[in-house]
Amino acid sequence: xxxxxxxxxxxxxxxxxxxxxxxxxxxxxxxxxxxxxxxxxxxxxxxxxxxxxxxxxxxxxxxxxxxxxxxxxxxxxxxxxxxxxxxxxxxxxxxxxxxxxxxxxxxxxxxxxxxxxxxxxxxxxxxxxxxxxxxxxxxxxxxxxxxxxxxxxxxxxxxxxxxxxxxxxxxxxxxxxxxxxxxxxxxxxxxxxxxxxxxxxxxxxxxxxxxxxxxxxxxxxxxxxxxxxxxxxxxxxxxxxxxxxxxxxxxxxxxxxxxxxxxxxxxxxxxxxxxxxxxxxxxxxxxxxxxxxxxxxxxxxxxxxxxxxxxxxxxxx
Amino acid sequence: xxxxxxxxxxxxxxxxxxxxxxxxxxxxxxxxxxxxxxxxxxxxxxxxxxxxxxxxxxxxxxxxxxxxxxxxxxxxxxxxxxxxxxxxxxxxxxxxxxxxxxxxxxxxxxxxxxxxxxxxxxxxxxxxxxxxxxxxxxxxxxxxxxxxxxxxxxxxxxxxxxxxxxxxxxxxxxxxxxxxxxxxxxxxxxxxxxxxxxxxxxxxxxxxxxxxxxxxxxxxxxxxxxxxxxxxxxxxxxxxxxxxxxxxxxxxxxxxxxxxxxxxxxxxxxxxxxxxxxxxxxxxxxxxxxxxxxxxxxxxxxxxxxxxxx
Numbered sequence: 048x049x050x051x052x053x054x055x056x057x058x059x060x061x062x063x064x065x066x067x068x069x070x071x072x073x074x075x076x077x078x079x080x081x082x083x084x085x086x087x088x089x090x091x092x093x094x095x096x097x098x099x100x101x102x103x104x105x106x107x108x109x110x111x112x113x114x115x116x117x118x119x120x121x122x123x124x125x126x127x128x129x130x131x132x133x134x135x136x137x138x139x140x141x142x143x144x145x146x147x148x149x150x151x152x153x154x155x156x157x158x159x160x161x162x163x164x165x166x167x168x169x170x171x172x173x174x175x176x177x178x179x180x181x182x183x184x185x186x187x188x189x190x191x192x193x194x195x196x197x198x199x200x201x202x203x204x205x206x207x208x209x210x211x212x213x214x215x216x217x218x219x220x221x222x223x224x225x226x227x228x229x230x231x232x233x234x235x236x237x238x239x240x241x242x243x244x245x246x247x248x249x250x251x252x253x254x255x256x257x258x259x260x261x262x263x264x265x266x267x268x269x270x271x272x273x274x275x276x277x278x279x280x281x282x283x284x285x286x287x288x289x290x291x292x293x294x295x296x297x298x299x300x301x302x303x304x305x306x307x308x309x310x311x312x313x314x315x316x317x318x319x320x321x322x323x324x325x326x327x328x329x330x331x332x333x334x335x336x337x338x339x340x341x342x343x344x345x346x347x348x349x350x351x352x353x354x355x356x357x358x359x360x361x362x363x364x
Numbered sequence: 365x366x367x368x369x370x371x372x373x374x375x376x377x378x379x380x381x382x383x384x385x386x387x388x389x390x391x392x393x394x395x396x397x398x399x400x401x402x403x404x405x406x407x408x409x410x411x412x413x414x415x416x417x418x419x420x421x422x423x424x425x426x427x428x429x430x431x432x433x434x435x436x437x438x439x440x441x442x443x444x445x446x447x448x449x450x451x452x453x454x455x456x457x458x459x460x461x462x463x464x465x466x467x468x469x470x471x472x473x474x475x476x477x478x479x480x481x482x483x484x485x486x487x488x489x490x491x492x493x494x495x496x497x498x499x500x501x502x503x504x505x506x507x508x509x510x511x512x513x514x515x516x517x518x519x520x521x522x523x524x525x526x527x528x529x530x531x532x533x534x535x536x537x538x539x540x541x542x543x544x545x546x547x548x549x550x551x552x553x554x555x556x557x558x559x560x561x562x563x564x565x566x567x568x569x570x571x572x573x574x575x576x577x578x579x580x581x582x583x584x585x586x587x588x589x590x591x592x593x594x595x596x597x598x599x600x601x602x603x604x605x606x607x608x609x610x611x612x613x614x615x616x617x618x619x620x621x622x623x624x625x626x627x628x629x630x631x632x633x634x635x636x637x638x639x640x641x642x643x644x645x646x647x648x649x650x651x652x653x654x655x656x657x658x659x660x661x662x663x664x665x666x667x668x669x670x671x672x673x674x
Contacts, residue, residue, distance in 0.1 A: 156415055
C-alpha cells in the first residue's frame with residue numbers, strides 16, 4: 048500500500064527553522080570567526096608573493112588558494128582541515144538533540160513523515176555550510192582583486208567555482224557522517240567524539256597507515272618493475288577511501304590547471320604532450336570526475352544509512 | 365455514541381518481552397478515558413501505537429476510522445499529543461514554538477497567528493507567549509502543550525502523564541483545563557500513575573498491569589464491584605490496643621493502623637459503633653469520619669487478588 052501524502056511535506060518548514068537555528072547559534076558564530084580569520088589570513092599572506100608572478104602565470108588568482116606562505120599552510124589546506132570541523136559541529140546533535148530536548152515525539156506527532164525531519168535538517172546544514180564557504184570564497188576573491196589590482200579572468204572564476212562546489216560536497220560528506228552519528232548515538236557528546244575520531248583518522252593517520260597497509264597486501268616484486276606500479280595504484284586506491292584525499296586531488300586538478308594526471312604516468316604516455324601547458328577546464332574536470340562522484344556517492348551513502356536507521360529508531364529513547 | 369479509538373489485540377514486544385499484551389480497548393467520542401497503572405505497565409507504548417509512532421508487533425488499531433500504521437498523516441492531523449515530560453525549544457519563545465508546529469501541521473498565513481493567540485489565551489499564557497520557553501515553569505510548559513493541541517483543533521487529545529511533576533495547585537488547574545476541553549467535545553485519553561488524582565476527571569478508566577488491562581469501566585462501578593460497596597472510615601484515637609477493639613466491632617472487615625490513625629474498612633457506615641468501641645476500650649477519640657474509597661485501593665485489591673490467584 049502506498050503511503051499517502053508527500054514525504055517532503057514539512058521538510059521546508061524544518062529546514063527553515065534549522066537554518067535559523069544554525070545561523071543564529073553561538074556555536075556557528077565561533078566557527079565562522081575561526082574559519083574566516085584563518086582562511087582570510089592564509090590567503091592574504093600569499094597574495095604578496097603571488098603578485099610577482101602576475102606577468103608570467105595566467106592563473107594567479109588560483110595561486111592565492113593553493114600556495115603557502117610559511118609558517119601558514121595554504122588556503123586549500125586550511126579548508127581541508129576546517130570544513131570537517133564546521134560540518135561536524137553543524138550535525139552532531141541534530142537528531143539526538145531532539146530526543147534529549149524531548150521534542151522528538153511532539154514533532155513526530157505532527158502530520159509529517161520522519162523523512163521531512165531528516166531531510167530538512169540535512170539541507171539546512173548543507174545550506175549553512177554553502178553560505179559560509181561562499182562568503183569566504185568571495186572574501187578571498189575580493190581581497191585578491193583589491194591587492195593584485197586586476198580582475199580574475201573567466202577561466203579562473205569557473206575553476207574557482209568548481210573548487211567551491213567541490214568543497215561544499217566535501218563538507219556534505221562530513222555533515223552526513225555527523226548526522227549518521229547523531230542518529231546512532233543517543234548522547235550528543237558521544238556522537239561528536241565519534242565524528243571527531245573519524246576526522247582525526249583521515250586528517251592525520253591515514254597518510255601513515257596507507258603505506259603500511261599497501262606494503263602488507265601488495266609488496267612490490269623486485270624482479271618485476273610493473274609490480275611497483277601495481278603497488279602504487281593499490282596504495283592510491285586505499286588513500287582514496289579517505290574523503291580528505293578525494294578533496295585534495297579534486298582541488299589540485301581544479302586549481303592547478305597544469306595537472307595532467309593524479310597517479311603515476313609512464314613517459315610513453317607523456318609523448319607529444321606540451322609540458323607545463325594548462326589544460327582546459329573540461330579536461331581538468333574529466334581527470335577528477337571519479338573523485339567528485341565518489342564524494343557525492345559518500346554523501347548519499349552516509350545519508351541513506353542515517354535515513355534507514357532513523358526510520359527504524361524507536362521514538363521512545 | 366460512536367467509537368473513536370479502537371484497539372484490537374494490540375501487542376508490542378521489545379526484545380522478546382511483551383510491553384503491551386493483546387490489548388482490547390474502545391474509547392467513545394467525547395469521553396475522558398484514563399489509562400492508569402504504575403510506570404512500565406505499557407501505557408506509553410499503547411499511546412505510541414495509537415499515534416502510529418511505534419509499530420505494533422501484532423494486532424490492529426484504529427483512530428477515527430484511520431489505521432495509524434497505514435494512514436499516519438490523517439491520524440496525526442486529528443490527534444493532539446502531549447508526551448510525558450513534554451519538551452520545547454528552549455531558546456525560542458512559546459509563540460515561536462507553536463508557530464513551528466502549526467506550520468508542520470500544514471497551517472498557513474494569518475490563521476496561524478489567530479489560532480495561536482486564541483489557544484494561548486485559553487490556557488492563560490497570553491502574556492508569557494513572547495518569552496523564551498527556558499523561562500517557563502513546568503506547569504507553563506504543560507499548558508503550552510495543551511495550547512498546541514487546541515491550536516491544532518484536534519478532535520482527540522492524548523495526554524501522557526499530564527500531571528507529572530506538577531504541584532497541587534498546578535494539578536488542580538490542569539484538571540480544570542481538561543474538564544473544559546471535555547466540554548468542547550474533545551475526546552481525551554490520558555495516562556497516569558497517580559490513580560487518585562485523575563479519577564475525578566475520567567469518565568471511564570482502564571487499570572493496567574504488566575501490559576494488560578486488568579479492569580475497565582466507570583470509576584463508580586469499579587469502586588462498587590471491587591471493593592464490594594464497603595465503607596472506609598478514618599479514625600484518630602489515643603489508647604492501647606484500639607486496633608483490636610475496632611476489629612472486634614461486627615461488620616468491620618479490616619483495620620489498618622498508622623500510629624494513632626486507623627483506616628477501617630467496614631460493610632456499612634459503622635461510625636457510631638466504632639466510636640463506642642474506642643471509648644469502651646478506654647481510648648481518647650480525637651476524630652472520626654468517612655473516608656473516600658479510591659482507585660488506589662481498587663488497584664491494590666484487584667491485582668493482589670490476581671497475584672494470589674496466580
